[in-house]
Amino acid sequence: MPAFRVLGVPVRVHAATLPVHLVLAWSFSSDGDDALRRLAFVGVTLLSVLAHELGHALVARRQGLAVGDVRVHALGGLARIERRLPPEWRPSLEVWNALAGPATNLALAALAFGVAVAVGRALPVDTPRAAWADPVAAFVATNLVLGAVNLVPAFPSDGGRVLRALLATRLSYLRSTQVALAVSVVVVGGLLALALDRGWGTLLGWLPLVVMLGFYAVHEWRGSKAFDALETFRAFVASHRARFPALDRLPKDPRGQPLPGPIDDPELTAAWHAFLSARG
Numbered sequence: 499m500p501a502f503r504v505l506g507v508p509v510r511v512h513a514a515t516l517p518v519h520l521v522l523a524w525s526f527s528s529d530g531d532d533a534l535r536r537l538a539f540v541g542v543t544l545l546s547v548l549a550h551e552l553g554h555a556l557v558a559r560r561q562g563l564a565v566g567d568v569r570v571h572a573l574g575g576l577a578r579i580e581r582r583l584p585p586e587w588r589p590s591l592e593v594w595n596a597l598a599g600p601a602t603n604l605a606l607a608a609l610a611f612g613v614a615v616a617v618g619r620a621l622p623v624d625t626p627r628a629a630w631a632d633p634v635a636a637f638v639a640t641n642l643v644l645g646a647v648n649l650v651p652a653f654p655s656d657g658g659r660v661l662r663a664l665l666a667t668r669l670s671y672l673r674s675t676q677v678a679l680a681v682s683v684v685v686v687g688g689l690l691a692l693a694l695d696r697g698w699g700t701l702l703g704w705l706p707l708v709v710m711l712g713f714y715a716v717h718e719w720r721g722s723k724a725f726d727a728l729e730t731f732r733a734f735v736a737s738h739r740a741r742f743p744a745l746d747r748l749p750k751d752p753r754g755q756p757l758p759g760p761i762d763d764p765e766l767t768a769a770w771h772a773f774l775s776a777r778g
């Protein structure tokens with residue numbers, strides 16, 4: 499993967515990204531578009547995706563989270579960011595971090611629109627086709643769409659993470675994930691019903707979204723189960739450390755938080771069972 503740095507963040511672009519986007523640009527634009535225009539559109543799309551992921555990465559860095567890199571691939575992007583685990587996970591960290599991507603897109607759309615208006619450059623927005631044929635209008639439109647779509651409060655969009663984090667201020671992380679996933683199924687189901695109204699062809703176009711939601715649902719479900727188990731375990735260690743010095747022999751993660759490990763102590767085992775049954 500070719501790599502470079504933007505504002506200190508390593509960026510990697512998957513080898514298939516450019517070929518896939520070129521094929522898409524050549525198959526979806528009309529014969530009237532020249533090569534330069536199609537290339538400009540590919541550039542606009544990839545730049546907008548990169549800006550979105552950099553927004554996540556830069557805010558994460560400000561939050562004190564470790565940032566691995568930003569990856570751009572054929573179907574989108576990914577910012578690899580350290581995930582804080584219980585008891586260090588905070589809904590506010592997640593909310594600001596998730597909002598950073600779409601906010602970057604909306605800010606860029608506003609900035610490009612403002613500059614175009616200030617220098618008196620006309621933006622053809624009469625029809626989507628006209629807008630997409632002009633690189634500046636395409637940049638504004640792409641960033642508006644990326645920003646808006648990622649604010650929809652449903653997985654797999656960033657808005658799903660925002661919704662889950664807001665729910666987690668009141669509910670457990672596992673419950674919050676369940677509710678957010680249920681909302682996501684309703685939202686995506688609604689979109690499919692709208693698509694079906696426009697014919698089976700349109701419905702087929704939404705299929706990748708369904709596949710992504712399915713993938714997300716499994717991933718988030720497993721993740722939140724593990725999160726819940728770790729939270730229970732660490733709450734036990736925190737509340738029983740004084741009584742059971744053996745707990746200090748547990749292995750620790752790089753942040754000094756205890757990890758489950760074998761401690762042969764019947765009294766401790768009895769305390770663990772009592773703790774679990776007290777939690778219900």
Ligand SMILES: [Zn+2]
Nearest residue numbers: 599600648656
């Ligand atoms: Zn995002």
